Amino acid sequence: MDLNNITPENELEVEILEDLKSGRSKEVITRCPPEPSGYWYIGHVKAWTINFETAQKFGGKTYLRMDDSNPTKEDGEFADSYMADLEWLGFKPKALVYASESYFDKIYDIAEKMIKNGDAYVCELSAEEVSASRGTLTEPGKNSPYRDRTPEENLKLFREMRDGKYPDGSKTLRAKIDMSHPNINMRDPIMYKIARQHHYRVGDKWCIWPQYDFVHPMEDCLEGTTYSLCDKGFQDHRIVYEWFVQHGWGKPYAPKQREFSRLTIENVLTGKRWLKQVVNSGLVNGWDDPRFPTLVGVRRRGYTAKALKDFVRSVGWGSTIEVTVPYSALEYYVRNDLNQIATRAMVVMEPLKVVITNYQGNGEDIEIENNPNDENAGKHKARFGREIFIEKEDFSLNPPPKYNRLVEGGIVRLKGAYIIRCNKVIYNEKGEIDHLECEYIPESKSGNDTSNIKCKGTIHFVSADNFFEITIRNIKSLVKPEFVSPAKALAEGAKIEDILEPDSLTESKAYAENFLKNAKVEDKFQFMRKGYFCMDKDSTKDNYIFNNTISLKDGFKK
RNA sequence: UGGGGUGUCGCCAAGCGGUAAGGCAUUGGACUCUGACUCCAACAUUGCGUAGGUUCGAAUCCUACCACCCCAGCCA
Numbered sequence: 001m002d003l004n005n006i007t008p009e010n011e012l013e014v015e016i017l018e019d020l021k022s023g024r025s026k027e028v029i030t031r032c033p034p035e036p037s038g039y040w041y042i043g044h045v046k047a048w049t050i051n052f053e054t055a056q057k058f059g060g061k062t063y064l065r066m067d068d069s070n071p072t073k074e075d076g077e078f079a080d081s082y083m084a085d086l087e088w089l090g091f092k093p094k095a096l097v098y099a100s101e102s103y104f105d106k107i108y109d110i111a112e113k114m115i116k117n118g119d120a121y122v123c124e125l126s127a128e129e130v131s132a133s134r135g136t137l138t139e140p141g142k143n144s145p146y147r148d149r150t151p152e153e154n155l156k157l158f159r160e161m162r163d164g165k166y167p168d169g170s171k172t173l174r175a176k177i178d179m180s181h182p183n184i185n186m187r188d189p190i191m192y193k194i195a196r197q198h199h200y201r202v203g204d205k206w207c208i209w210p211q212y213d214f215v216h217p218m219e220d221c222l223e224g225t226t227y228s229l230c231d232k233g234f235q236d237h238r239i240v241y242e243w244f245v246q247h248g249w250g251k252p253y254a255p256k257q258r259e260f261s262r263l264t265i266e267n268v269l270t271g272k273r274w275l276k277q278v279v280n281s282g283l284v285n286g287w288d289d290p291r292f293p294t295l296v297g298v299r300r301r302g303y304t305a306k307a308l309k310d311f312v313r314s315v316g317w318g319s320t321i322e323v324t325v326p327y328s329a330l331e332y333y334v335r336n337d338l339n340q341i342a343t344r345a346m347v348v349m350e351p352l353k354v355v356i357t358n359y360q361g362n363g364e365d366i367e368i369e370n371n372p373n374d375e376n377a378g379k380h381k382a383r384f385g386r387e388i389f390i391e392k393e394d395f396s397l398n399p400p401p402k403y404n405r406l407v408e409g410g411i412v413r414l415k416g417a418y419i420i421r422c423n424k425v426i427y428n429e430k431g432e433i434d435h436l437e438c439e440y441i442p443e444s445k446s447g448n449d450t451s452n453i454k455c456k457g458t459i460h461f462v463s464a465d466n467f468f469e470i471t472i473r474n475i476k477s478l479v480k481p482e483f484v485s486p487a488k489a490l491a492e493g494a495k496i497e498d499i500l501e502p503d504s505l506t507e508s509k510a511y512a513e514n515f516l517k518n519a520k521v522e523d524k525f526q527f528m529r530k531g532y533f534c535m536d537k538d539s540t541k542d543n544y545i546f547n548n549t550i551s552l553k554d555g556f557k558k
Numbered sequence: 559u560g561g562g563g564u565g566u567c568g569c570c571a572a573g574c575g576g577u578a579a580g581g582c583a584u585u586g587g588a589c590u591c592u593g594a595c596u597c598c599a600a601c602a603u604u605g606c607g608u609a610g611g612u613u614c615g616a617a618u619c620c621u622a623c624c625a626c627c628c629c630a631g632c633c634a
Contacts, residue, residue: 035634070633127632134630138560141630172632182561184630193632212634236562236629259563266569314581316571320564321628329570329582339595373595404593413591446591458591528592556593 001059010317012258016058016227025226025253028060032086032093033067033219036079036200038272039287039294042330045089046263046312051229052091063223064093068100069215071199079200085295089305099219100202107210107218108162110248111173111191115154119247120191121147122157123174130172133179134187140180141187147176161194164207168195175214177243185240189213214248217241217257221249232259232321261318266326268293269479269486269499277496284478284505290536290547291478291504301475302524302534302549307337324485327477334550338524338532343370346382346415346460347527348511349472351389353435354461356420359386363465366416366446368515380515383466384417389511391529394459395422395436402557404457406436413458415528419444419451460528467511470544473536476504512544519544526552 003021008014019025030051034040055062064086068074079098086093097103114120123146125133135141149157161171173192181187191214196207210218220228228241238257245254264270269278270293278284278292287294290301298308311333315325346368363385371377394405394412406412411421417440424437444451479486483499490499512527519525519535526532531551539545 033634037634067634073633130632131630136560136630140560169632174632184561186561187630190632195632209632211632216634232563233628234634239562314570318570320626323570325570326568326583332582335594344592372592402593415591417591419591449591455591457593460592526592526594529594530592531594552592552594554593 006057012054012227012229012317013057015256015258016054019226020058027226028055028058029224029226030055030060030062030229031065031220031223031225032062032091033065033099033216034078034082035067035070035073036075036082037070037073038078038275039081039296040085041270041275041293041295042265042268042298042308042312043263043270044295045308046260046315047229047231048086048089048091049309049312050260050317054227054229060226061094062091063225064096065219065223066096066098066100066201067216067219068098068199068201069104069210069212071195071197071209074200076200081296088295088299089309097223098201099215100199103215103219103222104202104206104210106222107215110218111210111214112155112158114175114191114248115158115173116151117247118151118176120154120173120175121149122154122161123147123172123188124170125172127169130190134184135179137184141184143179144174144188147188158192161192162206162208164196166194168207170194173208175244175247177240183236183239185213185237186243189240213237213240214244217244217255218248220255221245221251225255226253228255228257230257230259231262232318233262235259235321261320261323263312263315263318264322264324264485265293265330266324266484267477267479267481267486268327271487271490274487274490274496278478278500281496283496283500289505290473291475299522300534300536301547302338302522302532303334304337304341304524307333310337331550335532335553338526338549340373341371342524342526342532343377344368344372344526344528345380345516346462346513347470347472347516347530347533348389348391348460348462348467349508349530350392351462351511352392352395352433353464354388354390354420354438355435356386356388356440357423357437358439361385363463368416368513382416382513382515383463384414385463385465387464388414388461389464389467390414390436390459390461395433397425397433405459406457411441411453411455413444413446413455415458415460416446417461418442418446419453419455460530462511462513466514468514468517468544469509470512470516470546472508472510472533473545473547474506474508475548476501478504516544519546524549 008017032048052062123144133142172190174188177186179187190211192208241257288296288300311330365381366384367379368382399407413419419441420438422438426434428434480501483489486499521535521537523535532549533546534549536545536547
């Protein structure tokens with residue numbers, strides 16, 4: 001790889017380039033280190049995109065590493081979902097490693113080494129006492145009375161901790177740094193705690209567990225990570241990270257921790273704790289509910305991996321701890337990608353029957369382009385005949401200004417077929433419109449129109465001999481629009497039920513052209529003039545279900 | 559009152575001493591057999607948190623101030 005051909009696009013890349021040129025780094029190794037304790041959501045895409053793509057850019061690699069050092073929160077169910085999510089996103093990790101299995105032994109050895117070096121000690125303060133002696137933001141902490149034990153004594157105690165000689169919570173291993181350090185994270189952080197807890201991977205092998213500030217840098221070192229990229233929430237842990245790299249690892253080519261902004265989206269509920277509550281309350285249908293911001297949720301809804309990645313790239317690295325963007329920023333990329341790949345089809349949501357009074361035959365085939373933006377997408381057959389259905393809203397008795405759909409006595413083009421003129425409105429006993437009587441203009445057929453009639457509007461339709469009924473799932477924002485920061489509202493005491501939109505998911509029936517019978521789960525369509533839809537996994541042979549991924553932009557000013 | 563950060567258009571975001579990129583949103587308009595897409599135009603008028611200073615010249619350097627965010631788990 002020729003470093004001179006690489007154009008750095010942010011400060012980190014500038015730094016990496018310098019490190020590579022100076023020889024500080026031999027290659028770029030990053031990691032994707034989820035704690036397997038919940039499903040990923042859109043925010044994770046940013047973290048993984050940054051980690052995978054910076055490595056890729058410099059010809060490096062990325063490991064998927066389960067950061068599973070807390071047995072009380074972790075679960076194999078989640079760990080298993082991550083490989084699938086990553087594959088869907090299009091990222092290929094160099095390997096999948098479980099920190100608990102691959103690194104705990106070595107990390108234990110490092111801890112012993114640190115004890116021998118006088119960098120760690122066994123402390124017998126209770127959790128409350130540790131907290132009380134840590135000091136406050138403005139006052140220094142106090143040294144633990146156990147701080148000055150000899151390395152021999154510490155080593156003996158630590159081994160006994162490991163061997164299960166002491167009850168849970170009775171002792172900890174602490175780093176000997178500085179109890180009066182202005183950064184609280186440096187005040188003798190806990191390296192190991194005692195907790196008899198079954199672990200989803202390593203079972204009951206351990207009763208002592210390494211803590212984040214210690215375990216994370218050591219995992220990075222053992223793995224060969226050169227750049228440990230995390231969110232800005234860890235910015236004031238960087239100094240601790242570097243301390244452990246120096247005192248625990250102590251070799252050259254140590255990793256560097258660098259931080260990017262967390263990404264949040266207006267009006268989207270995030271936070272494991274809240275999402276879990278919503279799932280448990282039954283207000284949604286599981287973690288992959290199409291209204292949910294989880295990856296499995298947005299995927300089911302019909303969002304694409306490309307859209308998500310384009311979106312997070314557009315937001316950038318970020319400078320503040322958290323960057324909040326409007327939902328429309330995401331939607332732009334969703335529409336953008338779907339517009340390129342979605343197959344066009346005609347579906348009538350609220351049918352209004354139209355009889356073509358001057359049409360005599362048994363109907364005829366017409367052709368519809370599968371995707372006008374992709375010439376290789378081909379066409380599919382649809383039908384036109386004496387009886388068709390159009391959208392109710394495409395006919396008006398009292399048309400607003402600039403309404404260029406069907407009106408009494410007016411004309412409109414049927415997509416892919418003919419121009420029709422509305423001659424008569426037929427009402428039922430209740431005085432409602434029952435159907436329309438129209439005539440078609442035989443010379444106006446799409447493809448060989450010799451009629452010379454200029455027609456402003458084109459509407460979609462289905463023919464009575466070429467449709468079947470489908471189910472549409474209409475999806476609105478899960479959260480009421482006034483809650484721009486739902487997690488904040490909840491933290492301030494709002495109730496889940498109060499911030500959620502009551503009818504965020506509704507079902508309705510629609511008439512779809514028969515072509516849609518070929519659809520498979522996760523196939524993406526544009527129902528012309530309506531929006532993008534994705535076939536849901538709940539579909540059966542007799543009931544095709546489509547999720548409304550997103551509407552089309554509507555430029556019609558009423 | 560400690561430490562770590564950040565302040566450039568409604569929202570993101572370039573810029574790193576030479577006279578305010580770009581994207582989203584918005585508003586006009588063109589095109590259109592999807593009122594989509596696409597295209598074109600407008601959108602910080604000495605303005606880059608504020609006040610001073612240095613300089614021929616500052617968002618960029620210096621000084622002081624102000625505002626906002628994060629940190630006191632044996633969570634990650």
